[in-house]
Amino acid sequence: MRFRRMARSALASTLIAATGLVAAVAPARAADTSTALQGVKFVKDIAAANGRLFISASNQILVTDESGSTVGAVTGLAEPQGLAVTPDGSRLYAALNASNEIVEIDTAALTVTRRFDLTAYPNPAYVSLAGNRLWVGHGPTNSWSGGVVGLDLSAATPEPVRIASGLFGPPKIAAGGSTVVAGETGSSPADLFVYDVSTTPATLRGVLDGHDINVMYLKDITITADGSRAITAFDSPYRYDIWDTASLTRVGAYGEEPTFVGFPNAVALSADGTRVIGTRSSRDRIELAGPRIGVYDAATTTKLHNADNPAGQVVEGALTFSGTDAFTVLYEMSTGRYTLWRLRGAALAPSSVAVTAPATGTALVPLTVTGRLTLSDGSVPGAQPVVVTRRHPDGTSATLAPVTTATDGTFSLTDTPPVGGTVHYDVLWDGNSAFRWSQATATVEVARQPATLSLTGPTTANLARNLRFSGTLTTPGRALTPGTSLTVYRTLNGDETTMVILPAVFPASDGTFRFTDTPGASGSYTYTARWDGDATFLPARADHIVVVK
Known part of the structure; x- marks a missing residue:
């Protein structure tokens, strides 16, 4: 039984x-948080400004507070992709892939203040801001029509200035100081192009050939404010390489792991330049062997924090700092759900x-x-x-x-x-x-604690007599839970098939209980009271034998 x-x-x-x-x-503030982005079907990038997050999603830019609660949206945008925000957080720039435009957005009013026509440079996808100039990587995927143009935002009507063309796919862009780094997408190995934009026209400083540096698909690039160092996330190697943009040499890396832990797919630098954060993803059915996020000291390359989240894969390139917190977006393929992941205090010691x-x-x-x-x-x-x-x-x-x-x-x-x-x-x-x-x-x-159960009653009785039984269920150190019930049954000794289950018995608050029964035939009976126990106490059982004549 x-x-x-x-x-x-x-x-x-x-x-x-x-x-x-x-x-x-x-x-509520404890630890990191995850918030489902309701109704979002498409995410390409995330940016932060003045305590708000801007997420390029389908035909709009979704705006949330740092807890992930929606506070507004900029709608009517044709496939927004790459995002860049001014240092003071007052303006956001978004690449509209389907309408061949760059839009300037007032981050307080959530309105479009200017539109820049890039019909001559179609399919803008990635943007990076350095000073008053916005750099745009454009071009259709899987095509040698990719290129880079710059826009002088201080002009009333900026005219696009081309600095690169004939690249494979829309290049990823990172701009800092007088340096622009462009990386080909959709090709493997992937090449990096480094430009000096202090002159007009810009000067190609050099090319880091993907074959020579032994890298695979490019996923993301970031750069220091002065443009002296670029940091890349390639499918392989499984680290975030640091490149000297003057000598075009690799001078270090973040996330040098002893074994495969996941494919790097996004990298970001904190505003003060002291922290680097990198994310990883898996491919198809390959399990992610390491945490999805690592935070590093920018100067020493020491790993400071690890964080993981099973809510999905990090969206490629969707990673940003906001103050001392970091934010990314996860995508769960089986449900199509997007989740905002906040790493509170990621930039702190x-x-x-x-x-x-x-x-x-x-x-x-x-x-x-x-x-x-x-x-x-x-x-x-x-x-x-x-x-x-x-x-x-x-x-x-x-x-x-x-x-x-x-x-x-x-x-x-x-x-x-x-x-x-x-x-x-x-x-x-x-x-x-x-x-x-x-x-x-x-x-x-x-x-669990032991419980005790006692059962007393007559030892002999005449046939057809109403038998009375009593007992006590004792749970030391704790009062009996209201509604506690006992299972009671009798068995004709030597014949288990004659077991009869009697009505359930409910002990009083002190554990005492009583019940009666009238056997229908003579013989030796065993009466059993049984308690199944609970989360605190072990089961208990008591038997009593009655000979009915």
Whole structure:
């Protein structure tokens, strides 16, 4: 005979009765966030300005706040793709691939203020802004008609100035200082073209031949503000290469991994130039071996943070910083859903939380959890609040009483797990203006408490007599959960086929119960009361034998 499993709703009721806490979640600001972009069918790029995010989506530019909530849209745009924003965040430029235009958008009013006709240079796809000049990579895909033009935005009616033509596909563009780097798309190996735009016409400084530098499909380029260094994301090698744009040599890399971890597909540089962020994707059914995002110290190339998100693949090139946070867009092929992923404090220095708990414990018996908050610069954290959440085997959770670290970052708390099974203690420090948040988890295998069940009644009786039984279900350390029921049945000894299940019995709040029964024939009977247990207590059973004459 099998014991019944307790329903999820019953288990949740048990937790509430045992702890006095309702299921809770960590504070809203805690950690990174993911927000579904409702109704979005097509995403090519993302840009940030003044606490808002601009996402090129289908025939509009969707505008959200940094939490991912939609605050507006610029509509009626013919396939917006690449985006670039001015340093003061007042103007956004978008390449309209289908109408052969560049539009200038007021980011506060969300209105188009100017349109630039690129009919002579069709299919604008990628843009990059340096000073007053906007550089545009244009051309149809899979064609040798790609090129680069520049627009002087200080002019009332800018005239496009071509600096490159005959490239394969619309080239990716990165502009900084007096340097423009253009990379061919859709071809492998992919070539990089470096231009000096301090003169008119521009001067081709040199070409990094994809065969010579042994790279595959180009996915993204970024560049330092002065144009001295360009950083690339190629399908292969599996890193983000750093190029000296004067000597045209590779001078380093970010994300030098010992094994394959994923195909780089986007790279971005923080506004102050101190942080580089790179994303990775997988191909077809290849599993992603490493995290989707890595954040690096721009000067030392040291990896500072890792982050992963199973909500989908990072959209190629869709990556930006906004203050100390980073944002990207994920695409899930099976559902067609797009998700905005926010990495809070990505540009900040790292912190770490260590947490330790006993490997085993017992439900309703206190245990101690200890840990330490450490800052990457070695400074003393001081008194810092940490949030401790206990997660239960059924998926519910409870936020425990506030915990504050000692000056050296250590902390300790005592908790009484209300249930048995695998219980997790998540400890989160929410970070501050200098250090990124951090989190750690300790796991405890918690044993359930034993329960006791007694059953008494007559030992002999005459046929047709109404038999009376009583007993007690005891759950030490916890009151009986309202609605607890017992399974009661009798069996004619020596013949299991004669088992008769009696009506369910519901003990009183103190665990006591009574029931009656009238056997229909003489013989030796075993009466059994059985409780299936719950999340806190093990099953219990009691038998009583009656000889009916």
